[in-house]
Amino acid sequence: MTEQGFSVREIDTSRPHPARMYDFFLGGRDNYEVDREAAQRVVDIFPDIVPTTRANRRFMHRTVRHLAQSGIRQIIDIGTGIPTAPNTHQVAHEVSPDVRVAYIDNDPIVATHAGAHLLGAGNTGFFLADLREPATILGHPTIGKLIDFDQPIGLMLVAVLHFVRDDEDPAALVAAYRDVLPAGSMMVISHATSDFHPPETGVEDAKDVYKDREATATVTTRPYEQVLPFFDGFDLVDPGLVQIPLWRPDGPTPTAEELSHVGTYGGIGIKV
Ligand SMILES: C[S@@+](CC[C@H](N)C(=O)[O-])C[C@H]1O[C@@H](n2cnc3c(N)ncnc32)[C@H](O)[C@@H]1O
Numbered sequence: 206m207t208e209q210g211f212s213v214r215e216i217d218t219s220r221p222h223p224a225r226m227y228d229f230f231l232g233g234r235d236n237y238e239v240d241r242e243a244a245q246r247v248v249d250i251f252p253d254i255v256p257t258t259r260a261n262r263r264f265m266h267r268t269v270r271h272l273a274q275s276g277i278r279q280i281i282d283i284g285t286g287i288p289t290a291p292n293t294h295q296v297a298h299e300v301s302p303d304v305r306v307a308y309i310d311n312d313p314i315v316a317t318h319a320g321a322h323l324l325g326a327g328n329t330g331f332f333l334a335d336l337r338e339p340a341t342i343l344g345h346p347t348i349g350k351l352i353d354f355d356q357p358i359g360l361m362l363v364a365v366l367h368f369v370r371d372d373e374d375p376a377a378l379v380a381a382y383r384d385v386l387p388a389g390s391m392m393v394i395s396h397a398t399s400d401f402h403p404p405e406t407g408v409e410d411a412k413d414v415y416k417d418r419e420a421t422a423t424v425t426t427r428p429y430e431q432v433l434p435f436f437d438g439f440d441l442v443d444p445g446l447v448q449i450p451l452w453r454p455d456g457p458t459p460t461a462e463e464l465s466h467v468g469t470y471g472g473i474g475i476k477v
Contacts, residue, residue, distance in 0.1 A: 215313045221420040223368055224312040228287045230258040235287045235314060243418045251411035253402065256466040258364075261395055262289065264449040264471050265363050266296050268393045271442075271453070271473060272359040273300035277391055279352050280306045281382075283336050284365025287315055288322030293361065294329045303328065305351045309342055311335040312421075336365060337373055339381035357389040357476075364469070366435065367397040368422040379435045386476045391442075394435055395449055395471035399426040402468050432470050439474025446472035 221243035225236035229244035236244070247254050272280060278301065282293045285308040297304035308323050308331040310316075319331035330347035342348065352358060360382055369375040383392070402408040408426065415423045433446055444451060449471040450459035 216317070217421075221415070221418050222312055222314065223415070223420060223422050224287050224310065224314055226420070227258060227364070228289070230254055231262060231289055233287060233289060235318065243414055243420065247411045247414050250414070251407035253406065253466045253468060254411060257397075257468050260449050260467045261364050261469055264395055264452055264469075265293070265361075266291065267453055267455065268363075268471070268473055269293050269296040269361070270300060272391055272393070273297040273304055275391065277357055277359040278304050279356065280304060280359040280361060281309070281348070281352060282306060282361040282363075283309045283342065284362065284368070285310050285315065285323070288318045290322070292323060294323070305329065307348055307351045309334050309336075336362075337369065337378060339378060343382070343385055354385060355387060357391070358386050360386060360390065360392045363393055363395045364397070366394065367424050367426060370423065370425055376434055380437070383438050383476065388476050390476040392436070392439055392474045392476070393471070394432070395469050396432045396435075397424060397426045398428060398432065398468055398470050400428050400468070401448065401465065408468065426468070429470060436472065436474040439476055442473045442475060446470055
């Protein structure tokens, strides 16, 4: 057993796992044959998955930097993914080494890599838990150790809510986390959308791969009007909820050509 109370025998290599497929899209090696086959199928029918995932990771970097530069000193990162440098705490620590980060994911593969890549700094923690169980996450001892609910918190829900189905009520889940955040806290969301990809781009067929291969979670893309309400109770910071390359780009304004390959919305809200 590892420190996270989990045995490597629990790694399931019989079904594709979204965390491991995402790792494949990003060019990582922490995936298995079953993941590679499914992920390659997604790439074949919807090649824009690759620029989309890369743009998402860059969005994550820019938004974490923004949190730290805005004075946030504690972050809860749910659905953190297989560690891919730089991770949340590394980006935050470039701004301020005293930022504390609680990492959460429900995939055991993340736990196998957490010790080496997420926990080195002393002011970080990781535990396995499910976004769909807010009480378990919020009551976890690692949260108790790292997070002070009287101080502003950064909540990251980056590329994870689209793994929550409509019947699981993602808005109610986001609200459960929102309700414990003190005013001035900041929430980062990115979310897959089909708004920029008509069906002939393969986006719908790509989602079917997750279903057909019985991946451990399926993908629900959502239009702008369904992503925006996740920010109820928050003021969006400029430039609002946008296609992610448009969220405070580091370099030149993304071109229409670049944007046409990215199917994700993102934004940051400040709790009012
Ligand atoms: C696409 S990756 C995103 C990783 C990282 N947040 C990023 O944006 O680079 C989605 C992650 O969310 C995790 N995940 C999916 N559903 C989850 C759930 N219900 N609870 C916790 N984690 C979940 C997956 O295991 C995976 O690691």
